[in-house]
Amino acid sequence: xxxxxxxxxxxxxxxxxxxxxxxxxxxxxxxxxxxxxxxSERPIIAIFPARAGEQxxxxxxxxxxxxxxxxxxxxxxxxxxxxxxxxxQDLADQAVNDLGLDHTxxxxxxxxxxxxxxxxxxxxxxxxxxxxxxxxxxxxxMTKDADELDRMRRAAKAPERVLAEAVKRIKPGMxxxxxxxxxxxxxFEQNPQxxxxxxxxxxxxxxxxxxxxxxxxxxxxxxxMVIDFGAVVEDYGSDITRTIAIGEPSAEMKHIYExxxxxxxxxxxxxxxxxxxxxxxxxxxxVIDQAGYGQYFTHRTGHGLGLEGHESPYMVQGDxxxxxxxxxxxxxxxxxxxxxxxxxxxxxxxxTADGGESLTTFSRDLIIA
Numbered sequence: 001x002x003x004x005x006x007x008x009x010x011x012x013x014x015x016x017x018x019x020x021x022x023x024x025x026x027x028x029x030x031x032x033x034x035x036x037x038x039x040s041e042r043p044i045i046a047i048f049p050a051r052a053g054e055q056x057x058x059x060x061x062x063x064x065x066x067x068x069x070x071x072x073x074x075x076x077x078x079x080x081x082x083x084x085x086x087x088x089q090d091l092a093d094q095a096v097n098d099l100g101l102d103h104t105x106x107x108x109x110x111x112x113x114x115x116x117x118x119x120x121x122x123x124x125x126x127x128x129x130x131x132x133x134x135x136x137x138x139x140x141x142m143t144k145d146a147d148e149l150d151r152m153r154r155a156a157k158a159p160e161r162v163l164a165e166a167v168k169r170i171k172p173g174m175x176x177x178x179x180x181x182x183x184x185x186x187x188f189e190q191n192p193q194x195x196x197x198x199x200x201x202x203x204x205x206x207x208x209x210x211x212x213x214x215x216x217x218x219x220x221x222x223x224x225m226v227i228d229f230g231a232v233v234e235d236y237g238s239d240i241t242r243t244i245a246i247g248e249p250s251a252e253m254k255h256i257y258e259x260x261x262x263x264x265x266x267x268x269x270x271x272x273x274x275x276x277x278x279x280x281x282x283x284x285x286x287v288i289d290q291a292g293y294g295q296y297f298t299h300r301t302g303h304g305l306g307l308e309g310h311e312s313p314y315m316v317q318g319d320x321x322x323x324x325x326x327x328x329x330x331x332x333x334x335x336x337x338x339x340x341x342x343x344x345x346x347x348x349x350x351x352t353a354d355g356g357e358s359l360t361t362f363s364r365d366l367i368i369a
Contacts, residue, residue, distance in 0.1 A: 003073060005032050005140065006048065006056075012136040013050035019104040021048045021133050022121060026112045027307040028137050030235060034072035037064065043088050043117050047099060047106075057095045059088065059120070092120035101125040107133025138312040142304060143326040149350060151236035152306070152328060156348055156359040158231035159196045159240050162187045163362055170369050172221050172246055176201040176214035183229065199229035203246070207342035210299055210334060221247035224257070224341050226334075230309070237309055239330050240360045241346030244367040256293065256335050257343050257366050263287040264345040264364060267301055267315070267331035271349050271356025277319040277329075284315075284333040293335045302330040305348055327351045328359075 009032065013021060023029045023046045025037035037044050037060075044064065047057040055078040058068055062081035069077065078098065080091040096102070102125040108118065110132045118130060144152065166186045170179055180201045187196040201214040204223040219225065228241040243257060267284035281301040288297045300316035303309075305328050313321035315329060332346030348359040 003075070006073075006075070007052075008140060009048060009136070010050050010052060012139065013048075013107065016107070016133075016136055017105060018107040018131065018133060018136070019050050020099070020101060021050075021107040021136075022046070022113070022117070023048070023109060024112050024114070024117050026109070027311070028109055028112070028141070031141055031307060032073070033068060033075065035067045037067065039112075039114070042084075043092075043120060045092065045095075045117050045120065047095065047101075049099070057099055059092050059095050061088075089120055089123060093124040096121060096124040101128050103127045105129050105131055107131055107136070109137065110134055141306060142312055142321070143324055144306060144328055144350070145326070148236055148306065149326070149328070151234045152238065152348070152350070153359055155231045155233040155236055155238035156240070156361075158187070158191065158194050158233065159229055159238060160360065160362045161190055162196050162229075163227070163240070163242060165190070167244055167367060167369050170219070170225070170244075170246065172219050172223075174219050175216050176203055176206070176219070177216060179203075179219065179225070179227075180214040183227070187231075194231055194233055196231045197229050199227050202226045202342065204341055205339060207243075208336045208338045208340065210336055210342065210344065219246050222249050223247070224249055224253055224343060226342055226344050228344070228346065235307055237305060237307075238348055238360065239305055239309060239332075239346060240348065240362065241332055241344045242362060242364075242367070243343045243345060244369055246369055248368065249366075253341060253343070254366065256337075259288060259291040259293060260333055260335055260343045260345050261364055261366075263297075263333035264331060264347065267333060268347060268349060268356060268358055271323070271331075271351055273323055273325055273351055273353065275323055277313040277315050277321040277323060278317050280315040280329075280331060281317055281319075284331065288333060288335060293337075296335045296337050297333060298336060299334065302332055302346075302349075304329045323351050325351050325353055 230239040263284040270283035302315035304311040334344030336342035
């Protein structure tokens with residue numbers, strides 16, 4: 001974490017004509033301050049000015065103020081604290097008045113800013129114009145520095161170690177929930193300090209639903225099992241999916257697996273600086289289309305990855321983001337056929353000077369447990 005991030009934010013604000021950026025608890029506030037806050041009924045707003053030398057403001061519950069004041073980024077905050085039982089609007093009005101926010105342009109996070117916080121800002125600044133700051137925020141966060149990439153590399157290894165051991169313990173007759181429990185148990189055995197996330201586990205016909213949670217269905221011989229999970233190391237995450245067979249699968253499902261494997265390889269091979277995010281989607285999708293399964297690939301090929309599990313850029317038609325060195329995202333094509341099952345293979349990628357590097361390296365060959 002560095003104060004240089006805030007200095008760059010000011011430059012982008014000035015170029016975009018945004019006088020202030022107002023952030024609420026979440027990945028963006030963490031990115032600039034290193035401080036963990038969470039959205040709750042107690043509003044927290046951090047307001048960053050575009051003008052150099054002007055103090056940023058923080059409206060925060062009094063018992064939470066110390067996190068920012070003594071956080072890893074030494075920011076000269078102008079702090080407005082309120083006690084439980086006190087109306088936070090009074091402190092927000094004071095901050096708005098001191099900063100002179102009325103008749104200014106305030107950039108906000110369109111997917112994070114709630115009515116609660118936006119109302120606190122506009123109450124005493126009715127002529128302020130709230131606009132989306134998404135473009136400048138994603139411009140900064142999409143490209144990862146060496147420290148961020150180191151964390152992501154470490155995050156990628158944790159689920160791979162768990163996967164290698166957990167698949168040995170899966171047996172026919174276990175429920176999806178029991179399989180998910182095995183993954184969590186192995187994770188805590190290996191490293192309780194860096195546990196993996198609870199996996200999505202889908203077997204047999206339920207694997208035709210790309211985002212179904214582990215349920216009570218018992219694993220049957222011949223099932224393909226889709227396992228999707230990840231880990232977080234020092235705030236940065238990984239996301240991996242592998243599809244394994246519980247006993248010998250049908251010839252058709254084996255064929256579908258090989259098509260998805262080829263699509264995953266095509267998407268990874270397409271990664272290089274200068275192409276568009278949507279080009280990764282085109283490369284992977286072309287393989288599935290040519291095999292005759294295009295209608296069964298129902299989601300984008302990938303999504304950005306970092307402080308959030310899903311962030312910019314997105315590997316989907318229409319995303320014209322030009323890939324740059326240091327950008328990180330997933331490549332995860334899949335085929336899902338109702339009444340038969342599904343297959344997905346997901347890897348985490350970083351754009352390098354001469355192409356792309358897969359942070360996840362676990363075997364993509366079909367494992368028959």
